[in-house]
Amino acid sequence: MPDIENYRCTVAVTLDVIGGKWKSLILWHLSFKTLRFSQLQRRLAKVTQKMLTQQLRELEADGLVHREVYAEVPPRVEYSLTELGQSVVPILELMCQWGKEYLEVSSGEEVPSCQVG
Amino acid sequence: MPDIENYRCTVAVTLDVIGGKWKSLILWHLSFKTLRFSQLQRRLAKVTQKMLTQQLRELEADGLVHREVYAEVPPRVEYSLTELGQSVVPILELMCQWGKEYLEVSSGEEVPSCQVG
DNA sequence: CAGTATCCTAGCTGATACTG
DNA sequence: CAGTATCAGCTAGGATACTG
Numbered sequence: 001m002p003d004i005e006n007y008r009c010t011v012a013v014t015l016d017v018i019g020g021k022w023k024s025l026i027l028w029h030l031s032f033k034t035l036r037f038s039q040l041q042r043r044l045a046k047v048t049q050k051m052l053t054q055q056l057r058e059l060e061a062d063g064l065v066h067r068e069v070y071a072e073v074p075p076r077v078e079y080s081l082t083e084l085g086q087s088v089v090p091i092l093e094l095m096c097q098w099g100k101e102y103l104e105v106s107s108g109e110e111v112p113s114c115q116v117g
Numbered sequence: 118m119p120d121i122e123n124y125r126c127t128v129a130v131t132l133d134v135i136g137g138k139w140k141s142l143i144l145w146h147l148s149f150k151t152l153r154f155s156q157l158q159r160r161l162a163k164v165t166q167k168m169l170t171q172q173l174r175e176l177e178a179d180g181l182v183h184r185e186v187y188a189e190v191p192p193r194v195e196y197s198l199t200e201l202g203q204s205v206v207p208i209l210e211l212m213c214q215w216g217k218e219y220l221e222v223s224s225g226e227e228v229p230s231c232q233v234g
Numbered sequence: 235c236a237g238t239a240t241c242c243t244a245g246c247t248g249a250t251a252c253t254g
Numbered sequence: 255c256a257g258t259a260t261c262a263g264c265t266a267g268g269a270t271a272c273t274g
Contacts (some may be wrong), residue, residue, distance in 0.1 A: 003171050009142075009145065009213065009216075009231035010212075010213050010214075010215075010216030010217040010219075010220060010228065010230075011141060011145045011209055011212045011213045011216060012142060012216070013141060013216030013219060013220055014212040014213070014215050014216035014219070015141055015142070015212070015219075017216075017219065019136075019141070019209065021267080024128060024136075025126075025128060025129060025132070025200060028126065028128045036235085036236090037235075037236050037237075038235065039238075041236095042213060048267075048269075049236085049238095049267055050237095050238090050239095050267080050268075050269090051236070051266090051267065051268080053236085053237065053238085054266095054267090071237095072235095073235090073274095074235045074236085075200075075235055075236060075237085075274080076235075076236090077235080077236060077237085084219075087215065087218075088120060090211060091208060091211045091212060091215060092128055094207060094208045095127075095128045095131040095132070095208060096126065096127050096128045096131070097127075097130070098131050098204065098205060098208060099126075099127030099128060099131035099132075099134075100127040100274085101132030101204075102127075102130055102131070102134065102201075103127060103130055111127065113127075114126035114128065115129050138246080139253070151255085152256075153256085154256055155255070155256075156258075164247095165246075165247055166256085166258090167246085167247085167248095167258085168246070168247080169260095170256085170257065170258085171258075186256095186265090189255095190254090191255040191256080192254080192255050192256060192257085193255070193256085194256060194257085196255080215258095225237095
């Protein structure tokens with residue numbers, strides 16, 4: 001759907017898709033395993049229910065995340081990465097590595113790998 | 118300065134540093150050449166003077182951008198990437214490539230490389 | 235559990251004016 | 255030129271309450 005004419009460079013395209021406040025983090029956590037809404041919320045810790053819902057809907061509309069609803073009581077909804085969603089993981093891996101090194105030079109101490117999954 | 122305890126994963130660290138609304142784009146444009154304030158503003162097109170100033174100050178404080186002031190009339194201020202700033206460029210290159218491919222699959226046509234520099 | 239709905243505030247934009 | 259300052263207006267985001 002994006003209009004090419006609107007973009008001076010394709011970095012801006014990527015930012016429109018994964019640059020939302022919580023999107024990268026959501027994708028990162030989903031890259032390890034399929035998660036339910038409440039599991040995602042716990043992992044993000046500071047996100048509000050409203051924002052998590054909103055960002056997930058946008059990721060779904062952009063084709064990065066798949067939403068699977070199970071007709072159960074209590075209801076269960078699982079989120080996973082689509083193939084397109086998987087394709088952004090290399091970007092996130094670089095971000096993870098860069099953040100680790102940034103912390104290490106600014107703190108002077110060894111920093112553990114990301115605590116996720 | 119970031120407090121390790123605040124982060125569950127280092128992707129969040131990176132997002133704190135380059136996740137600002139205009140920061141990735143600023144770094145991307147500076148990765149090609151040193152730019153003056155007005156040049157940056159033209160390349161970003163939609164950024165307000167206030168936000169550009171603010172984001173540049175934060176990037177400077179985080180050590181990614183160097184600000185060189187020349188004592189001339191009219192004044193000239195040039196922004197460039199520090200070594201730390203250079204180290205985020207691989208992330209931006211991946212973003213550029215991903216955005217290009219995303220546009221191509223969603224539009225069905227060939228998309229030019231980023232128009233920058 | 236996985237969301238809506240509502241209200242309210244913080245942050246961004248746009249326009250304009252001013253300064254070293 | 256490269257900012258700073260101010261103010262109106264909008265929208266992103268937060269807090270809280272409620273629901274299938």
